[in-house]
Amino acid sequence: xxxxxxxxxxxxxxxxxxxxxxxxxxxxxxxxxxxxxxxxxxxxxxxxxxxxxxxxxxxxxxxxxxxxxxxxxxxxxxxxxxxxxxxxxxxxxxxxxxxxxxxxxxxxxxxxxxxxxxxxxxxxxxxxxxxxxxxxxxxxxxxxxxxxxxxxxxxxxxxxxxxxxxxxxxxxxxxxxxxxxxxxxxxxxxxxxxxxxxxxxxxxxxxxxxxxxxxxxxxxxxxxxxxxxxxxxxxxxxxxxxxxxxxxxxxxxxxxxxxxxxxxxxxxxxxxxxxxxxxxxxxxxxxxxxxxxxxxxxxxxxxxxxxxxxxxxxxxxxxxxxxxxxxxxxxxxxxxxxxxxxxxxxxxxxxxxxxxxxxxxxxxxxxxxxxxxxxxxxxxxxxxxxxxxxxxxxxxxxxxxxxxxxxxxxxxxxxxxx
Numbered sequence: 001x002x003x004x005x006x007x008x009x010x011x012x013x014x015x016x017x018x019x020x021x022x023x024x025x026x027x028x029x030x031x032x033x034x035x036x037x038x039x040x041x042x043x044x045x046x047x048x049x050x051x052x053x054x055x056x057x058x059x060x061x062x063x064x065x066x067x068x069x070x071x072x073x074x075x076x077x078x079x080x081x082x083x084x085x086x087x088x089x090x091x092x093x094x095x096x097x098x099x100x101x102x103x104x105x106x107x108x109x110x111x112x113x114x115x116x117x118x119x120x121x122x123x124x125x126x127x128x129x130x131x132x133x134x135x136x137x138x139x140x141x142x143x144x145x146x147x148x149x150x151x152x153x154x155x156x157x158x159x160x161x162x163x164x165x166x167x168x169x170x171x172x173x174x175x176x177x178x179x180x181x182x183x184x185x186x187x188x189x190x191x192x193x194x195x196x197x198x199x200x201x202x203x204x205x206x207x208x209x210x211x212x213x214x215x216x217x218x219x220x221x222x223x224x225x226x227x228x229x230x231x232x233x234x235x236x237x238x239x240x241x242x243x244x245x246x247x248x249x250x251x252x253x254x255x256x257x258x259x260x261x262x263x264x265x266x267x268x269x270x271x272x273x274x275x276x277x278x279x280x281x282x283x284x285x286x287x288x289x290x291x292x293x294x295x296x297x298x299x300x301x302x303x304x305x306x307x308x309x310x311x312x313x314x315x316x317x318x319x320x321x322x323x324x325x326x327x328x329x330x331x332x333x334x335x336x337x338x339x340x341x342x343x344x345x346x347x348x349x350x351x352x353x354x355x356x357x358x359x360x361x362x363x364x365x366x367x368x369x370x371x372x373x374x375x376x377x378x379x380x381x382x383x384x385x386x387x388x389x390x391x392x393x394x395x396x397x398x399x400x401x402x403x404x405x406x407x408x409x410x411x412x413x414x415x416x417x418x
Contacts, residue, residue, distance in 0.1 A: 015280050018154040025158035030269050034164040037262065039172050043181040048248075050258040051124050051183050057245040057257070058116065058128070059109065063138050064238045066105045069227025070097050071146040072100075072234075073219055076226060076357055079286040085208070087151050092207035093215035097144040102136040109135045117303030120249055127184040134191035140198050147205055152283040160201055168193035229359030233366030237400075240373035244389035247381040260386050263333040266284035266313070270306040270341040274299050274348035285355035290412055295349050303345040310338050336390045344399035350404040358407065365403040372396040 041049050056149055074094045081087050113129035115235075141160075148157025171189045175181065248256045277299065278285075285291070313334070316342060376392025384391070 015277075015284070016238050017268055018152075018280035019273070019277045020153055020159070021158045022279060023273050025162040026272040027269065028035060028162050029165055030265070030272075032162070032169050033265055036165065036169055036172060037265065039169075039181070041258070042177055044183065044186065046255050046258055048252070049176065050255050051122060051127075052262045053245070053257045054122055054249055055124050055128060055183070055187060056261075057255055058112075058124075059135060059138060061238075061243075061246075062108060062112070063142070064235060066101050066108070066139060067142060067231055067234065068093070068101065069152065069223045069229075069231030070101065070219060071142045072230040072354065072359075073222035073227030074143075075150035075282070076286070076355065077145065077218060077222055079152075079283045083215055087213040088206055088208035089211055090219065091147055091151075091205050092209040093219055094143055094147065094241060095202060095207055096209070096212065097216065097219065097225055098139050102139040105139055105169065106132050106136040106314070115404040117147045120246070122249065124183065127153070127187055130184055131187045132408065134188060134195070137191050137194045137198060140202075141194065144198070144201065149279045149282050151205075153205065154280055154281075156201060156204060160197060162196045164194040166190055167196055226357045226359040229363040230354065233359075236370035237366035237373075240377070241372040243373065243377050244392065247377045248389060251382045252298060252385055256386055260333070260389060263331075263337050263386070266331070266334050267337050268339045269288065270303060270338060271345040271348065273302050273349070274345040278348040278351040282351055282355055285352045288352075290417055291349050291352050293410070299345065299349055303342050303413030306334075306345075307338050310334055331400060333386055333390060336387070337393070338392035340390065343394070343401045346401045347397070350408055353404065353407060353411070356411065358411065361407040361411075365407065367395045368403055369400040372399055380414065 040052060044052060071094075074090060077090055078087055081090065110129055110132035113125045113132065115125075116128060117125040138270065144160045145157065148154060148160070159326070168190050170375060171193055172181070172186075175189065179185070244255050245260060248260060277295065281295070313331075373392060373396045377389070380388030380392050
């Protein structure tokens with residue numbers, strides 16, 4: 001009995017430690033992001049920074065397309081694995097599959113660079129073409145996330161969250177002392193900083209490339225039964241969610257993309273704790289029958305406190321001038337946007353559904369959100385600009401939360417009957 005109690009206490013301590021580790025790394029990432037944005041907006045100016053923000057949006061959307069359900073499947077397989085040798089074999093197979101995806105991704109970015117200028121009325125095409133080879137690091141970001149969450153290697157995930165941006169920040173400081181910053185140099189430094197951290201981190205996972213065919217087969221088999229459903233859900237959901245920035249550039253200007261991007265950056269800390277807790281518990285979710293009620297309570301109280309904190313931030317800094325941008329212009333979007341982030345944070349504990357391989361249910365939820373995103377972007381952004389994007393996001397995230405809650409309750413009812 002005492003041993004059981006001790007194990008439970010130790011498990012809770014580990015969850016808190018891992019959650020705190022992820023949270024602190026993400027908060028560090030936010031502060032580094034603010035420093036990076038300060039340099040970028042000051043040295044690039046609003047037009048070039050808008051171009052850079054558009055590059056980030058385009059590559060982020062493309063990255064969602066090039067997941068193919070592989071990373072979600074690998075994450076679930078690792079979460080349900082009870083053998084370290086099995087983990088190492090799956091990680092080795094994941095690296096091989098990711099390299100193939102990365103090669104396709106780089107080729108696609110080079111091809112898209114030829115039409116993006118005319119399509120979106122921008123000048124980013126040359127920079128996208130020149131950096132297309134380095135863009136191959138993007139899919140490996142998904143791989144690290146899948147491995148660290150699925151195998152509960154939270155420390156490695158936390159390091160990968162933070163260290164590339166730290167290297168990028170240092171590189172920017174050194175660069176601007178010698179040369180004038182432009183969009184291409186900013187992109188290349190960002191991607192190269194990720195690559196420098198990525199390579200040694202992959203070795204830290206100790207991948208095993210033996211019996212490669214069998215492990216690749218396991219991942220592909222899981223992709224057919226689970227990952228493909230998750231993929232199509234996330235494809236329509238996340239691409240349409242990021243379409244708001246594309247629509248802002250198309251209907252208005254990349255300057256608005258920059259303002260909207262900064263407002264999102266200010267709100268992002270709201271969901272960090274929620275996401276960190278869910279990642280720390282993902283492997284336990286795979287072995288549990290339900291989500292502990294305390295998880296919901298803690299998560300909701302945290303998000304409410306964050307909205308209050310953002311309100312204080314707006315009051316405190318409303319008159320501050322952020323070099324390259326009027327900070328008051330950014331902050332007027334923060335409070336309404338925080339409502340969308342509130343609902344997004346409420347969704348995090350329902351990663352439980354992914355741990356249980358409920359791909360079709362997750363797909364259905366994502367499609368519902370995607371439909372609202374498309375409709376909202378078409379109807380609202382042209383007329384209401386950034387506020388149109390915010391209203392659309394609030395509606396979509398609220399529906400996402402309610403649908404996930406419905407499927408979770410349905411799963412619990414079915415388990416009780418069984």
